[in-house]
Amino acid sequence: xxxxxxxxxxxxxxxxxxxxGIAGVKSYPRGVTTNSEGGIESYETYYPxxxxxxxVDMVLNLHGxxxxxxxxxxxxLNAEPSFLPHLRKIHAQFPRLRIxxxxxxxxxxxxxxxxxxxxxxxxxxxxxxxxxxxxxxxxAWHFCKPVAxxxxxxxxxxxxxxxxHPRFFLGSDSAPHPPHxxxxxxxxHACAAGVYTSPILLPLVAHLLESFGALDKLEGxxxxxxxxxxxxxxxxxxxxxxxxxxxxxxxxxxxxVVENVWTLGGDSVVPFWAGKDxxxxxx
Numbered sequence: 001x002x003x004x005x006x007x008x009x010x011x012x013x014x015x016x017x018x019x020x021g022i023a024g025v026k027s028y029p030r031g032v033t034t035n036s037e038g039g040i041e042s043y044e045t046y047y048p049x050x051x052x053x054x055x056v057d058m059v060l061n062l063h064g065x066x067x068x069x070x071x072x073x074x075x076x077l078n079a080e081p082s083f084l085p086h087l088r089k090i091h092a093q094f095p096r097l098r099i100x101x102x103x104x105x106x107x108x109x110x111x112x113x114x115x116x117x118x119x120x121x122x123x124x125x126x127x128x129x130x131x132x133x134x135x136x137x138x139x140a141w142h143f144c145k146p147v148a149x150x151x152x153x154x155x156x157x158x159x160x161x162x163x164x165h166p167r168f169f170l171g172s173d174s175a176p177h178p179p180h181x182x183x184x185x186x187x188x189h190a191c192a193a194g195v196y197t198s199p200i201l202l203p204l205v206a207h208l209l210e211s212f213g214a215l216d217k218l219e220g221x222x223x224x225x226x227x228x229x230x231x232x233x234x235x236x237x238x239x240x241x242x243x244x245x246x247x248x249x250x251x252x253x254x255x256x257v258v259e260n261v262w263t264l265g266g267d268s269v270v271p272f273w274a275g276k277d278x279x280x281x282x283x
Contacts, residue, residue, distance in 0.1 A: 002026045011052035024059035054097040064101045076147045081108040091116050103173045105146045107156035121229045123171025124157050127195045127272050129208045140182050145193040162214040169226035174198040176269045197272045203280035206251050250283040
């Protein structure tokens with residue numbers, strides 16, 4: 001579980017949350033993604049909170065963009081690179097604070113995280129391993145924030161996974177917006193930002209990693225790298241007659257078509273990869 005970085009959050013609350021097992025604190029800059037209207041304006045305001053987090057070893061999770069602003073030439077395509085100086089500044093001020101730059105989409109973000117050392121990590125989503133600008137421009141179902149960037153940026157994400165870098169791991173960032181919020185943009189209302197991958201996430205990651213020669217990095221990317229950074233060991237338990245066991249998920253090769261829509265009661269949502277072949281399934 002995580003808390004939301006807001007003016008109501010105090011150093012004392014951080015200490016109590018840490019004692020209760022809360023894993024981290026999540027930060028969204030104002031207006032950069034769906035439902036982020038209450039996001040932060042200035043990180044310096046939260047330095048006492050960050051100091052307490054560093055003290056109790058709690059993770060800071062950053063949505064790494066700054067708000068679009070025509071006067072400073074900021075838009076969705078450069079909002080992430082423009083955020084990176086803030087990441088560097090926070091890290092310089094609190095070098096022992098564990099920070100996760102979430103759902104990175106650019107080569108610049110990959111290189112920045114690599115340069116900052118063992119207390120800074122980065123998540124990468126499944127859909128950003130596949131999408132580029134051309135896939136969401138005019139296609140609401142692939143529109144999310146941060147938006148997918150250029151082919152070279154996508155290649156950087158694939159390359160760092162293929163390298164097996166221990167501070168890069170999966171971030172699901174799965175947003176189940178109903179069809180009427182994804183497909184019904186108007187002159188006064190944009191579509192919701194978010195891609196829905198939950199029903200197929202692990203098979204999809206296996207499918208994508210296999211496509212660019214990184215299938216051998218699957219376990220590290222989806223499990224052990226993140227667990228190591230969050231200091232959450234794999235749970236072990238004893239089964240009579242079988243000794244100590246670990247929680248595991250098994251995947252197998254099995255080609256099938258992803259459903260076009262998922263429904264629950266009166267609600268529905270269209271998943272990423274809808275109607276396409278996928279080559280893996282959970283056993």
